[in-house]
Amino acid sequence: MQVKDYKGVSKAAIQRMPKYLRYLLTIKNDGEQNISSTDIANALNLNPVLVRKDLSYVSSVAGKPKTGFSVSELIVDLKKFLGYNNLNDAVLVGVGHLGKALLSYSGFNSCGINIVAAFDNDELITDTYILDKRIFSTKILEEKVKELGAKIGIITVPTKAAQTVCDMLVAGGVKAIWNFAPMHLQVPDEIVIKNEDLAGSLALLSQKMANRIENN
Amino acid sequence: MQVKDYKGVSKAAIQRMPKYLRYLLTIKNDGEQNISSTDIANALNLNPVLVRKDLSYVSSVAGKPKTGFSVSELIVDLKKFLGYNNLNDAVLVGVGHLGKALLSYSGFNSCGINIVAAFDNDELITDTYILDKRIFSTKILEEKVKELGAKIGIITVPTKAAQTVCDMLVAGGVKAIWNFAPMHLQVPDEIVIKNEDLAGSLALLSQKMANRIENN
DNA sequence: TAGATTGTTAATCGATTAACAATC
């Protein structure tokens, strides 16, 4: 088996990969065996050349002129690229509505992330379960994260607690932070952080709306 | 009062604006009157030149050498740029965990968006309230959206229902869709859409982790 | 074969950073 080194893939391209994978899974389900970059591009409102370039980074088998790409093979390649076969253990801190939403979402298991435990301050819910995930007290966060060896920390606590929780997760040994609290967190250089900024998305949406109306 | 035309602001810059605003609000709370672009940049891990360029798009008053920018004035300018003073009415469809999380989040009111109603298929929760937002049956979605005149539709339903709900919202007259379902939605050209793609974010996080570990 | 489709190189577009003069 040939080994790809995945060099030079742009950030934007990385974020498109799960979209390709999802689309391919749906058409595979419809019984499609082959697909052209043009068809993928049309379905996802992208430029066909961009799709070809993205797929060239991950595909182990070249697309064939006239027939296009093998759906099954692309799916395998995309899953490998995205690391969906080897799960990373994660813990989630803050079992409010959003925390519950993420804990209940079964789709993460097929996205390379496995939430193994949750933490919350509220004594009423500690030692209860959401699906098969136990909720522990935040008091034992650091020690428990060490024990579990979790590598990703998901933060869904209120803004004012976010930095403290972040520090505890880092002390517990996580290598990456996925932050849903609306604030910028400070982490050591070696820690990877991804901020999920809804206000930023909303700003973009509002701006597009304003411009759209203006141009009518 | 001078009128800014906000031309040439990059998408990336638009998404940074709420971050600046949030940071300025916290330091205003700490009693700071002035702030330099360098200090903002350090706090948010950005390049100072980038911060100055971004702020130059929105600030009605130039920063002063030696003292920097007036915190209060920047706050006013950012709020105006982001349209946080004139609220857009929105409806939310799909009152699961994520839907509840968004309905319960009081912070949207200060982000220019006002959720006026929600919809769900589940008869058990129709005509109940979350905060002051009433949950209606999805059956009357189109007519109710028209009646309310909502301009933004927020989709938090399962994947398989997302496109149908999207079409109903568009038929109801919304101008923008904020989609949290993990799939690509098709909308008419004149409708603005923003996909909140957690799988894409996660892909980026995983990739960064993999590279970080590799480079050690 | 002819035509659809691929994959690559070059050109363009967009965003960030570097350099530096202006000024409070």
Added chain:
DNA sequence: TAGATTGTTAATCGATTAACAATC
């Protein structure tokens, strides 16, 4: 005044698109 800080222009970097030869 001197130095911190701004704002702008040019250079660089990164990502997308256009052009086109290769090929099943």
